Amino acid sequence: MNRVENKVAIVTGAVSGIGKATAKLLASHGAKVVVADLDEHQATNVIKEITDAGGIAEFQKLDISDEANWINIIAFAKATFGKLDILVNVAGVSLLKPIVETTSEEFDFVVKVNLKGAFLGMKHAVGLMQKNGSGSIINISSSLGIVGAPNQSVYTATKGAIRLLTKTAAIEFAPFNIRVNSVHPGLTETNMTKDLIVNEEVKKMVLGPTLLGRPAKPEEIANGILFLASDEASYMTGSELVIDGGYTAQ
Numbered sequence: 512m513n514r515v516e517n518k519v520a521i522v523t524g525a526v527s528g529i530g531k532a533t534a535k536l537l538a539s540h541g542a543k544v545v546v547a548d549l550d551e552h553q554a555t556n557v558i559k560e561i562t563d564a565g566g567i568a569e570f571q572k573l574d575i576s577d578e579a580n581w582i583n584i585i586a587f588a589k590a591t592f593g594k595l596d597i598l599v600n601v602a603g604v605s606l607l608k609p610i611v612e613t614t615s616e617e618f619d620f621v622v623k624v625n626l627k628g629a630f631l632g633m634k635h636a637v638g639l640m641q642k643n644g645s646g647s648i649i650n651i652s653s654s655l656g657i658v659g660a661p662n663q664s665v666y667t668a669t670k671g672a673i674r675l676l677t678k679t680a681a682i683e684f685a686p687f688n689i690r691v692n693s694v695h696p697g698l699t700e701t702n703m704t705k706d707l708i709v710n711e712e713v714k715k716m717v718l719g720p721t722l723l724g725r726p727a728k729p730e731e732i733a734n735g736i737l738f739l740a741s742d743e744a745s746y747m748t749g750s751e752l753v754i755d756g757g758y759t760a761q
């Protein structure tokens with residue numbers, strides 16, 4: 512079933528975790544995917560996994576916090592695949608520290624990657640999507656973009672900001688038939704959380720309120736992203752897709 516056939520997608524953070532699962536799923540449903548990440552080491556493996564399964568993908572190194580990098584990758588998508596239909600802003604970093612121990616440099620770094628990165632992506636993708644007459648942008652926020660959590664002040668602040676940035680972008684881009692939605696994963700088994708998931712205290716704190724009582728697999732988040740990327744979600748914009756096992760339900 513090719514739910515995004517002939518569409519061209521850029522996925523950031525695409526060599527690991529949620530981004531990798533998303534790139535693979537979009538490619539398996541017929542999209543041509545620009546696999547974008549700061550980390551080049553896993554790129555060959557990801558491209559091989561996609562192409563071995565019959566998909567089409569190209570790797571581009573991208574630092575999402577660098578505007579010139581975004582200009583280059585949009586030009587690459589245009590030159591390589593001729594257009595852009597889907598942008599999935601997945602790449603992000605976390606920081607686990609109490610407010611009083613968080614340095615000014617750490618604050619700036621997390622904001623620059625998590626918030627400015629998605630902002631720059633949208634800013635530069637929209638022109639090429641406009642030429643198409645349509646587009647779908649998906650910004651990965653978090654359940655921690657909806658509720659707070661101890662020791663995650665900067666992270667939750669950026670994820671909350673992504674939620675409203677998404678709604679404002681949806682308003683600005685609607686006249687061009689470009690939809691913008693946010694996805695809010697709960698605790699998901701990835702490199703970002705591998706140390707957290709084995710910590711009994713954290714496990715109790717996060718999985719306690721998670722109604723389904725377990726972390727998500729990256730593929731379970733990618734399923735929601737595929738839906739928003741596809742024309743099945745043609746009447747969805749400015750919305751929040753919460754995929755958190757019920758963490759924020761009570």
Ligand SMILES: NC(=O)c1ccc[n+]([C@@H]2O[C@H](COP(=O)([O-])OP(=O)(O)OC[C@H]3O[C@@H](n4cnc5c(N)ncnc54)[C@H](O)[C@@H]3O)[C@@H](O)[C@H]2O)c1
Pocket residue numbers: 523524525526527528529530547548549550573574575576601602603604624628651652653654695696697698699700701702703704
């Ligand atoms: N894992 C979770 O529990 C969880 C929950 C909610 C939201 N999220 C969000 O999902 C997204 C993906 O997280 P993940 O868990 O898959 O993490 P991950 O660490 O497995 O993957 C993140 C990827 O982003 C890349 N990256 C980091 N900084 C970058 C930059 N400046 N430019 C380009 N690429 C960069 C990394 O190289 C890595 O490949 C993040 O935005 C995260 O905040 C994760």
